[in-house]
């Protein structure tokens with residue numbers, strides 16, 4: 001059984017059919033890429049699977065259990081993490097606190113204990129801070145451990161999002177264009193980072209426009225066009241698919 | 254029985270028309286800028302108070318009324334220029350607080366200038382009530398309803414048939430796209446404040462001969478106008494008008510049949526119920542926040 | 545950076561300790577007590593508005609519940625003041641909790657509308673139920689006694705209120721820097737980001753709304769006993785706005801800002817008393833100017849200027 005099974009998934013916004021009858025499976029432990037031209041529905045697909053949008057129709061199963069229409073916070077409890085194409089960093093917090101929020105479900109969220117600053121909570125919080133700092137180093141943000149989020153450059157914020165997602169200790173992570181807007185050197189760093197994440201055993205689903213990175217990293221690729229599935233398979237299969245060449249690669253090449 | 258019901262209905266529709274004008278004002282500004290203008294009620298107050306002031310100062314009625322609409326419109330523009338434009342794109346909480354600040358300033362200035370007394374305005378065409386099936390209707394109510402109807406028609410024409418109106422409508426759907434096609438969105442913002450202040454003032458003038466006015470009537474009238482706008486589905490013009498009438502009628506019926514001392518609470522009970530059970534209002538559409 | 549934050553608490557405590565020995569007369573002692581009471585309310589409200597980013601335009605209504613519970617229950621039913629205070633807080637918690645769930649599924653303006661509506665309904669009820677509440681004229685409140693000890697003099701009240709304030713500052717600081725507090729701030733910073741990491745945003749908004757409402761209710765009771773008299777003005781829309789103004793001026797999302805905001809705005813009517821009638825204009829202008837030119841409020845703005853984090 002695949003880890004994630006998506007069947008006939010659709011969502012409509014008024015007249016816009018952003019995702020139409022898309023089906024695919026993702027096996028545990030792989031890097032799975034979703035590609036397609038602008039507006040193809042990639043982000044929408046992520047939003048559907050992570051519970052941000054409710055599907056108009058279709059089914060989503062995680063480990064065989066239906067999760068369609070569940071809220072994002074419920075999915076978080078099942079080990080699903082994600083980053084956002086349009087940064088969703090909490091600018092009212094420090095960088096490390098953003099990462100610590102990622103550990104939310106693993107910490108004691110009791111209000112009374114918090115207000116009284118009970119020693120157990122204080123100790124656990126200190127550990128969480130140390131873990132978060134460790135994660136920031138893992139994603140290459142060593143220089144920003146003490147920074148405020150609103151004082152960080154764009155490229156660093158992209159990685160901060162990844163660190164926050166990793167703080168959830170997820171099994172499945174969705175990365176929406178982690179390299180968008182980065183310079184070539186930063187792009188290579190992110191490429192390596194995604195590799196490291198996958199190697200640590202997390203299943204990665206990646207949306208990316210950088211074809212080199214996609215081909216380099218992914219085990220399988222889903223191609224979307226106008227909300228519909230155009231092709232799916234290994235990089236080699238997709239590259240040779242005539243529909244894809246015509247509709248997508250052709251247009252770019 | 255019927256006479257009593259009709260009586261409540263008449264008074265409900267009359268104040269409801271005022272709420273409708275206020276609600277239209279909220280809608281205009283909300284559509285242009287996503288701002289809820291908590292100062293809207295003060296324009297209603299300004300309209301009534303200025304009309305009283307200018308008529309008492311001996312100006313002929315039409316001139317007095319014109320000034321009582323024009324000055325609030327200018328105040329509306331000032332609020333937009335001085336308080337809203339400088340913080341473009343700020344958080345909702347910030348914008349709410351700014352417009353509340355503006356409302357306090359307007360109310361405070363009127364209080365200092367004209368005092369805390371209650372004033373009345375002579376009805377436009379006499380006080381001789383009209384008998385209908387045992388209920389009485391004041392001629393002023395006909396003025397309120399007639400003018401409101403005309404305004405609604407004029408607004409409909411403006412938004413559907415004129416270029417300026419369509420530009421404003423386009424901006425409310427998609428500001429960026431509107432800018433791209435060359436619409437001057439800051440002009441749209443300016444117009445929407447002027448228009449909604451004028452609408453509020455007009456409502457205030459029309460209803461003053463019936464309900465009287467004082468420096469502090471704006472809060473309640475404005476809030477009820479806001480209730481009406483939300484009932485109608487925030488941003489929906491026709492909904493705002495229907496919402497206004499509905500709020501007015503329910504208030505009058507509640508006051509008549511249930512308890513007059515809780516009259517002012519009725520719109521707020523209504524709004525809580527609506528927000529609980531149909532949060533997009535009676536006539537609102539559905540949309541998904543983009544991420 | 546964290547040490548810094550608690551340093552402020554020690555300063556506050558130190559000031560509270562010396563204050564009663566330096567205030568010139570009972571007029572100022574009274575002013576200080578009222579400042580401290582407001583400061584506690586504003587601390588709670590700031591958690592909601594500044595930290596969690598949610599608005600309430602009806603908090604005076606909750607304050608009114610507490611105040612009138614302390615007035616009505618002992619007077620008409622002979623309840624012990626402490627029990628009455630608890631009952632007020634309980635009623636507030638239940639009411640706030642009941643309305644909060646549906647309204648926190650809404651956003652921004654709707655929330656403003658709903659809280660405002662609730663506050664207005666409460667105020668109207670207080671004004672109308674004259675046989676219980678004395679109507680618009682208000683009613684006297686019996687003195688507060690604890691274990692056979694009567695809280696009567698201003699000095700005694702001062703120490704009680706000072707203790708409450710110190711504890712509230714400490715608890716607020718603790719809360720902000722905890723998983724709970726970070727979740728609150730995160731849902732303000734990015735609601736969707738907080739959701740996808742597992743924050744049940746509606747639950748957190750409800751929790752902080754109820755908590756701040758209970759703060760207001762308890763301090764409403766304290767106000768009632770301290771002043772010895774309650775009027776519906778305690779619970780009116782304008783008072784709700786005053787409280788929001790305190791949050792905004794002192795600084796949203798700033799614990800010490802709450803204190804500064806409460807102190808300044810409690811003193812303001814005093815300072816403006818000579819300009820009869822201009823209070824409203826002054827309040828409104830301050831609100832607008834503050835939001836336009838200093839949207840972060842006094843304390844964070846000054847802190848940024850002098851290069852310290854808050």
Ligand SMILES: Nc1ncnc2c1ncn2[C@@H]1O[C@H](COP(=O)(O)OP(=O)(O)OP(=O)(O)O)[C@@H](O)[C@H]1O
Pocket residue numbers: 013016017018036037038039040041042043044045085541542543544
């Ligand atoms: N909340 C929404 N409401 C209305 N339309 C939406 C919404 N979210 C997405 N859409 C529409 O759905 C379509 C797909 O958008 P989506 O963001 O998923 O594309 P994408 O493949 O991620 O593109 P890009 O490569 O530019 O990120 C677009 O036409 C978009 O306008």
Ligand SMILES: [Mg+2]
Pocket residue numbers: 042043044085
């Ligand atoms: Mg996208």
